[in-house]
Amino acid sequence: xxxxxxxxxxxxxxxxxxxxxxxxxxxxxxxxxxxxxxxxxxxxxxxxxxxxxxxxxxxxxxxxxxxxxxxxxxxxxxxxxxxxxxxxxxxxxxxxxxxxxxxxxxxxxxxx
Amino acid sequence: xxxxxxxxxxxxxxxxxxxxxxxxxxxxxxxxxxxxxxxxxxxxxxxxxxxxxxxxxxxxxxxxxxxxxxxxxxxxxxxxxxxxxxxxxxxxxxxxxxxxxxxxxxxxxxxxx
Numbered sequence: 001x002x003x004x005x006x007x008x009x010x011x012x013x014x015x016x017x018x019x020x021x022x023x024x025x026x027x028x029x030x031x032x033x034x035x036x037x038x039x040x041x042x043x044x045x046x047x048x049x050x051x052x053x054x055x056x057x058x059x060x061x062x063x064x065x066x067x068x069x070x071x072x073x074x075x076x077x078x079x080x081x082x083x084x085x086x087x088x089x090x091x092x093x094x095x096x097x098x099x100x101x102x103x104x105x106x107x108x109x110x111x112x
Numbered sequence: 113x114x115x116x117x118x119x120x121x122x123x124x125x126x127x128x129x130x131x132x133x134x135x136x137x138x139x140x141x142x143x144x145x146x147x148x149x150x151x152x153x154x155x156x157x158x159x160x161x162x163x164x165x166x167x168x169x170x171x172x173x174x175x176x177x178x179x180x181x182x183x184x185x186x187x188x189x190x191x192x193x194x195x196x197x198x199x200x201x202x203x204x205x206x207x208x209x210x211x212x213x214x215x216x217x218x219x220x221x222x223x224x225x
Contacts, residue, residue: 031211042217050211090155101213103155
């Protein structure tokens with residue numbers, strides 16, 4: 001199993017550009033989520049999904065969109081990048097219930 | 113609501129020293145508790161977990177006991193190594209949080225030879 005994979009590993013954007021961060025998992029997990037990690041703030045939940053076709057907002061959803069058309073994939077879209085979105089983004093997945101969450105390696109995003 | 117509070121860092125220890133990183137939680141349901149570790153430039157990896165009161169999770173010499181009476185899940189290791197240098201996160205998921213995880217802010221550990 002590849003586990004949770006994320007692409008790209010690193011990206012530089014200009015303010016106002018859009019992009020999609022890719023996330024895929026091969027463990028047939030129902031639950032997937034996106035976090036951003038900023039210094040001194042731990043992990044903050046952006047969006048999550050409990051299954052294909054079902055998504056919901058987390059703590060910091062503004063400026064981001066998600067969709068879940070398959071169990072495996074959960075892309076995160078930045079609509080119009082802002083410097084405040086400079087961060088490290090992690091995708092994670094787990095089975096429903098109080099089970100271990102598995103993380104991808106992260107995408108480092110720099111918005112100029 | 114549910115939350116996790118963990119010890120502020122950074123923590124610097126000499127090799128072979130004893131490590132404790134404190135973690136307390138607030139949960140309205142029945143939580144499972146986790147410690148994750150993040151090495152530089154990598155994602156979070158599960159270190160250990162406990163799913164009910166009095167359970168002890170252990171891995172790689174690290175231990176943590178689920179204490180319901182003190183709502184705590186402190187991480188301990190008897191003798192740290194340079195390779196343990198990383199950021200450690202305490203986390204919970206509860207029957208009342210609908211699979212949503214709550215993470216502490218992380219504690220950075222540096223072990224010097």
